[in-house]
Amino acid sequence: MIEFIAKYGSNALSVSMILLVIFGAYKWRWTWIWGLFSQILWTVWIFASGEWGFIYMNLFMYVAYTFAHLKWERDRKNGSAEGKPEQEEVEDARRA
Numbered sequence: 001m002i003e004f005i006a007k008y009g010s011n012a013l014s015v016s017m018i019l020l021v022i023f024g025a026y027k028w029r030w031t032w033i034w035g036l037f038s039q040i041l042w043t044v045w046i047f048a049s050g051e052w053g054f055i056y057m058n059l060f061m062y063v064a065y066t067f068a069h070l071k072w073e074r075d076r077k078n079g080s081a082e083g084k085p086e087q088e089e090v091e092d093a094r095r096a
Contacts, residue, residue, distance in 0.1 A: 006049035032069030
C-alpha cells in the first residue's frame with residue numbers, strides 16, 4: 001500500500017491542487033477546508049515516498065490554509081465582498 005501511495009499519490013495531489021485553484025476562483029466557501037484536506041494527503045504522500053523536501057511547504061500550507069479559512073469566515077460573517085454568505089451570492093447573481 002505504501003508503495004502504491006508513493007508511486008501514484010502525486011497524481012491525486014495534482015488533481016486536488018487543480019480543484020483547489022478552481023474552487024478559489026469561484027470563491028467557494030469551503031476552498032480552504034479542501035486545502036487543509038489536501039495537506040493531509042500531502043503529508044501521507046511525503047511519508048510514503050520519503051520526499052522530505054516537501055515537508056516544509058506542507059507545514060507552511062497548513063498554516064496558510066488555516067489563516068485563509070479563518071479570514072474568509074470572518075469576512076463572510078461581516079458581509080464583505082470577498083466573503084459574502086452563499087445566499088447573498090445567489091441573490092446577487094439573480095439581480096445581474
